[in-house]
Amino acid sequence: MSTIKDVAKYTGLSIATISKYINGGNVLEQNRELIKNAIEKLEYKRNDMARGLKTNKTMTIGILIPSLENIFFTTIVSIIEDILQDSGYGTIICDFKENVDLEQKKLEFLVSKNVDGIIMVSYGGDLEYIKSLSGKEIPVILLDRMIKGVDLDVVVADNLNASYQAVEELIIKKHKRIGIICGPKNTYTADERRKGYIRVHQDYNLDIDEKLMFNGRYTVESGYNGLEALKKMENPPTALLVTNYEMTIGAIMAINDLNIVVPSELSIIGFDNIQMAKVVRPPLSIVEQPMKEIGETAAKLLLKRLKGDYASFPAVHRLKTKVHIKESVQKLVN
Amino acid sequence: MSTIKDVAKYTGLSIATISKYINGGNVLEQNRELIKNAIEKLEYKRNDMARGLKTNKTMTIGILIPSLENIFFTTIVSIIEDILQDSGYGTIICDFKENVDLEQKKLEFLVSKNVDGIIMVSYGGDLEYIKSLSGKEIPVILLDRMIKGVDLDVVVADNLNASYQAVEELIIKKHKRIGIICGPKNTYTADERRKGYIRVHQDYNLDIDEKLMFNGRYTVESGYNGLEALKKMENPPTALLVTNYEMTIGAIMAINDLNIVVPSELSIIGFDNIQMAKVVRPPLSIVEQPMKEIGETAAKLLLKRLKGDYASFPAVHRLKTKVHIKESVQKLVN
DNA sequence: CCTCCAGCGCGAAACGTTTAGCTCTATAAT
């Protein structure tokens, strides 16, 4: 492997000039050409480790997500990775298996690896620690969930209006008793989605029956339980919104097991995974989050911060979702 | 951030001795203690970049998979990552979006990042290039697919016996005309799965009707087309094996669209994703690959190679699969 | 008592960059 020294020797120029060239400094046109050829000829490749030693930059970005088995996150990661790679950054991806203790540990791992920036989805690990990072001038971007009281850039879906619009579709179709299977209390996304549900009821002057609001844990099992509970109640809902992918799966499993006919016995709108929506019968209506946009926005924002551009910090990007209505939703006649 | 120098100054020992301690060399017990305390006190952290500059090790492993949106691969990656992290390695994960050109590019990216080792799933990129890596004494482990004529460690599922056993289940249930939706010709996994199909037919003295063997492209769409084609033929199969996750999805979509009743009109066994198997109606029989085992085996093997232990190189690990029969398969009466 | 040797520690060079500060030259401004 040839080094900057070899290029210097080959061209007759000094090491400093080569370095200047590499980093885009001012070099005479004729020397530019000379260096360019030499680099090609000698197959010179910059040594990121030597460079990192001087600059304290590793050219790697840490990405931390709750689970690598959750396609919502991995899709976003895939997009982020591509964009960062075009700027020469490698990405170290960690998941914490939905475990808050592990979240902390993995975050520390990333920091110990000297990443230049972090994009993360937090389930509420050590907020103090996360805050302390923002002091270390290593840019951190929060994905999917905001954290109260932490001044960091954030990219989220418009969760409130997502559930607002989904429920609105059901209301327009004359449903009066609409159930919702939500995430845990005090979880950002869940709280927002709950707010949307409540607000649309208010806007349409519909009463809210607290019993129709089931709080799950964003797991398959809790989705299953939620559907069971709602179906067993005295005056069960005629329509239902399930607010994440895993719980949607659980709910559908319960629907199958209980032999509930969709949509005549229950209209249902799920969340997130378009592909699955096509596999189940009848085709499932879903709320689609703008994964591509989320990934792009986060990656570009991070790149901007890495360049030292802290304009409008902390920025909050709230991206629009889309509701796809399919045969799993029925219009009630009254 | 304190350096090895600070520790030396603090303890009154030389830099060399501290380095020795850090790397597990011989140091007097009393000095060990001294150094240990100093490190703690000064919060000394080894600088991997400086170290890397000397040793040419980055303590990062490259992982290359076809798609981050394929849960089969991401599950394996998640396991690998955990194990490597326990040994201090970070992992740079790249996907190539099922695109062979991109495979090559991403692989080069990983190499340019000076990873210490690579675990990859190849769709058949530049074999010469991959071979050249094995010359560079950077260990490479092939996952999921073997490549002919390349001497590298390999961890794969026992694809041949996977389809053998799945089809055997159908044969035992008296099916005589069994269809298979397979991957592309000249693809390792697909060829193996085809072989299993053929061998079990031979072992049970059943004729093979070439028309029952559909070659898809491991995509949702080709699974859909495959089912359509098989169903439209003159003497359609009574049972079907679909040999990857995406094509299984496609096949189920087609079954829904064509209103085919499972299992009375068609028995079906799918591949890979247990969760999905529970969501569709009736519950889907599937072939499960040992993802956990695959990940563990690959990670541990790589760790071994990184230590310079090249015992039994190149090693081939062929791991057993498991067939889960559910209501989607029916026993024929004759 | 001398010689060897192992164990432990040390000094210093090296890894491949970046960058501050300098010199030199050519041109513009006076």
Add this chain to the structure above:
DNA sequence: ATTATAGAGCTAAACGTTTCGCGCTGGAGG
């Protein structure tokens, strides 16, 4: 003609490690 200025290149130090080769010490073997 003189001076100021900007552009281009150079020298050398520094980043934080690892490691080679050496020296010292003390105990074992003769």
